[in-house]
Amino acid sequence: MKTNTQSFTLVNLQTVTMQIFAALVLLGTALHGAAPMTHSMMNFITASSQVPNFPEFVFVGLVNEIEVVHYDSNSRKYEPKQEWMIRVTGDDPQYWQRETEILFGDQQLFKNNIEVLKQRFNQTGGVHILQRMIGCEWDDETDEVKGYEQYAYDGEDLSLDLETETWVAPKQQAVITKHKLDNNKAWMDRYKHYHTVYCPEELKKLVNLGRSSLLRKDLPSVSLLQKTPSSPVSCHATGFYPDGAMMFWRKDGEELHEDVDLGEILPNHDGSFQMSVDLDLSSVKPEDWTRYDCVFQLVGVKEHIFTRLEEEKIRTNREKPTDKNGINIPAVVLPLVVLLLLLALIGFLVYRRRITGRWC
Template sequence: MKAFIFFLLLGIQGAAAVTHSLKYFLTGSSQVPNFPEFVVVGMVDDVQIDYYDSNTEKAEPKQDWIARNTDQQYWERETANCWGSQQAFKANIDTAKQRFNQTGGVHLYQWMYGCEWDDETNEVKGFEQDGYDGKDFLSFDMKTETFITPVPQAIVTKHKLESNRGFIAQKVNYLTQICPDWLKKYVSYGRSSLMRKVLPSVSLLQKTSSSQFHCHATGFYPNRAEMFWRKDGEEHHEGVVKGEILPNNDGTFQMSVDLDLSSVTPEDWDKYDCVFQLSGVNEDIVTRLNKVTKKEFPVGVVVGVIAGLLLLAVIAGVYMWQKKYKGFKPTNTSDTSST
């Protein structure tokens, strides 16, 4: 596999250069019911391109444009790489449990890695991070070529990896050269799909007459989008809660932004509107609030939001780490065991 979850927030007005991403998420688990012990997910621009798990022990494409541009040897290589990582992750979990003085119970060891490429400046950035039981364990600093850890249990791993300068050189070469080269190939394979623009449907919803207003946009692509409330034409922040951009099952995205108007009379509701902006599209979708806004919150919307969260969690097998990292999978070097 060659790379994977990060969300860009661009200055949306007008055409903009696109930063593409290739990310891989590897998740090893222990005693998680009805979930494979090892899962690998690869993503380009937050679109899943391939998948492997320990139940099937077979890497497979998840996009037609990936399948059309790869052959059997490619997937045999990917399967072999993933199978090797699967064995390493078993050892990693056992070692991590010893470091944290744990015995049984549910545990997850995760590895995210990949790269970004700006198609206008040609600038590339690599990233890699490990997590254990939903918390940061180890991350690679590209500038210093060293590992950073917030927990003492990872100090041994840090010293072990940093002492192998050949391993570090391989890692840097992958993240700055090999990964971007593959990313550019994948983008060329799926350009018509990855570069498409799909506008959403936008709804204004309210659970009860006294609850906050929920502006919900769904079905848009790509996920480089922004949504906010305005009052009298000016961006409004008081009483506003913005949600995350979440995936839909069909490859599109959804998001929402809530507004509390409990202290505002219905006669003044028409001062507020919800604005959705999609990167590369100059025209905003503006939905004005007024006192006859339909006050209902369809079950389908709730289910859609929950399904989006479950899709992200189940496919990638990951916890939500700090937003600044946004992504992950192990580089294919001679040393795949990190703990």
């Protein structure tokens, strides 16, 4: 899954909070016997100084953007986050213990690096974040691979350009480390081997190991939503997996591009995804609504989900009908019906009492 972090005296990257890790949510797709796609393996290391209620060191490993392993300085354990990851020890019983020891060493290294960086930037205290992102992508159709390596300190990046075999440093304080890394041929060869050989091989192994989870296809439930009669109608799909999906409105079978607002694909708490596309009906006559439909397509799945625009299908927040005096009609009718039924029951009991002289 990873290699030991090296002892760099500088490194930079973007500011990180707990929400970043919550956002590192599940994604996945097909491999053999399905649509071609790009798979990814990314490892994120975040070291922090004086951040309240946040571990000083966190490691998160993702495959296809699904968190599969986790380590932090509070637990000091390298642990699987997916059931299928437990099987990684099939031919390596010491895997979890060995990786725990490596990450504990990285934890001390990153803590020291923050202190070096604080001196370089003339900082004496306060909140500081140091992060490393390392990983690769693999196209299962072309077999093309790409590697990524990036550091950041308090929002400023230092990234590796594998094509030119140089580091890119936007900040003057990072130039010292850039030159040191650029001139270290042995380290550059090691980086290239990780990104072009080790990482892709590990990624292919993990994708195959977790195929039942990573490569599944879940279709969503689709609903039509509208806040008020004058609001756009939103076609909302939720519960689909993975996040490779398309959604659009059609009129008479032709895709619409005007009066349409496509929303972002967002994660659900259970690892599935949701998205919506709005249609402005302000210039459309009610009798023409049925000429419109919403189409959802999950990449790699032949079936499409079609939802025709019909008023009775729309779920809305609008208030229930009221009479001319502004009284909610159901609120009045329901108690009246209950009262009439009660009076009828009392009348029956009185009648029975007169006939039989008994209440029961």
